[in-house]
Amino acid sequence: MTQLNRRTFVHSSLAAGAALSLGVRAQAAPNDKIGMAVIGAGGRGGSHIEAWLNDPRTEIRYIVDVDEKKGNDRCRQIEQKQGKRPELVKDMRQVLDSKSIDAISTATPNHWHALCGVWAMQAGKDAYIEKPISHNINEGAALVAAAKKYARMCQVGTQCRSHAAIRDAMKFLAEGGIGEVKFARGLCYKRRKSIGAKGDYPVPEAVDFNLWSGPAQYTDPKVTRKQFHYDWHWQRLYGNGDLGNQGPHQTDIARWGLGINTHPQSIISYGGRLGYQAERKDPAYVDAGDTANTEVSIYDYGDKCIVFETRGLDVNNSDDAELNRLFGSDSGNKIGVIFYGSEGYLAQTSYAQCTVFDRDFNKVKEFNGGGDHFGNFLDACQSRDAKSLHADAWEGHLSAGISHLGNISYYLNEANTASVEDIAAVLKDVKSLDDNGATLERTVKHLQRSQVDLGKYPLSLGKLLKFDPQAETFTNSPEGNEMLTRNYRDGFVCPDSHGV
Ligand SMILES: NC(=O)c1ccc[n+]([C@@H]2O[C@H](COP(=O)([O-])OP(=O)(O)OC[C@H]3O[C@@H](n4cnc5c(N)ncnc54)[C@H](O)[C@@H]3O)[C@@H](O)[C@H]2O)c1
Missing domain, CATH: 3.40.50.720 (NAD(P)-binding Rossmann-like Domain)
Structure with missing residues (x-):
């Protein structure tokens, strides 16, 4: 078709x-x-x-x-x-x-x-x-x-799949460099300001908006965000929020380092699009984005676990001593992955750097160096050896999938706002290798530092989803299954895996 x-x-x-x-x-x-x-x-x-x-x-x-x-x-x-x-x-x-x-x-x-x-x-x-x-x-x-x-x-x-620092560090992990590793935390602590008030904005004259919209709904040449390009990331019709923007780099590394080659079995997220009323000093302010700027997603893979934390507000982490030791600074954006091993920690702190620590947070080893991901693609185009690709479609599918599943949990229950105490009570029973309570506490502190009044603008507690990794369907959510695809426009239909 x-x-x-x-x-x-x-x-x-x-x-x-x-x-x-x-x-x-x-x-x-x-x-x-x-x-x-x-x-x-x-x-x-x-x-x-x-x-x-x-x-x-x-x-x-x-x-x-x-x-x-x-x-x-x-x-x-x-x-x-x-x-x-x-x-x-x-x-x-x-x-x-x-x-x-x-x-x-x-x-x-x-x-x-x-x-x-x-x-x-x-x-x-x-x-x-x-x-x-x-x-x-x-x-x-x-x-x-x-x-x-x-x-x-x-x-x-x-x-990062082609960067020497990350490749060497992942090999080190696989060889038991920090002992047994079953848990990784992905971080996107990256300041994202409001994209402006929601409104009706014209599409730039030079843009063919029908083609730009393509598989997404056509919104009759106007958009609700002020800046046409790039800011679509924060509108779910087109983008996937920071969990699906910055996230796939880190979810990919987390999965790689843990040796996970499948989807998770259960997922839950909590979060919201918060803090912009305080940023704009206007309690009635409505930002044009509709993806979460604050989101914690917990992924259970049976014997392994990934937690991904998205924070778009204050990036001063001066009260988080453990994090600051691993990242070597107490303020500024922190984007990376922390692997927790039985004998130490490995922190991926940039696209071309990883650092290893012992259990007392003493630095014991560093991996550095970039690489040529585009060149790796060209090598494969010439050799016709798909196995030589550093990041093939399957890897991309699993790593983007982590973001999609986390977002579905959040979107399904967006209206389910809850007090911090109620969220803590639910998270107590959520299977995870993380300390769910401590992560929630840190998230709340972060929001408070950003002057978010959680009484007035509460967090949403997502649905706890059960996923069948082989069938790629939820086993407890028909509404969730509808979100595994989208309603495509005529002429822009992406076929499913059987129809390609
Ligand atoms: N690998 C990385 O480190 C990295 C870094 C930045 C962005 N990205 C990814 O790159 C993508 C683009 O990001 P960006 O920041 O350049 O966004 P952008 O909005 O600045 O640019 C997108 C461009 O695509 C054009 N476009 C839209 N629909 C098109 C179509 N149907 N055919 C041809 N052109 C079309 C737009 O006119 C625009 O010029 C995103 O998916 C983002 O996640 C990856």
């Missing part, structure tokens, strides 16, 4: 003569460079472009962006470095049948990732897809199936 849509589109647009130059280009003899199309040329797309420009194996032949201005700026930048200007198109379907393209890399907003990847692989292209690889669980499964069915290289943009 999807392939049909894509093909129907290409044929009709060719017939209309709209893509005449594309037709000519598609006949061009491929040379020995890997022909790239970069799809989504915003902030992160710029990093993709830089990587391809710096690798002599590639030539950027197309830029796809629904924002003509951004696309043109990127084309100019590429022409200066590459000596050849890529062609700019707005609709990715126009480039997918081009023989001059061997691979795509995509840095569109999250709601487009999976459909773009599925279409690309159906068209025989390899695909580098930004994290989170999907906007929902079924999309991740579809990408895994498509990569297998069409024998394509599919790399997800969790670049």
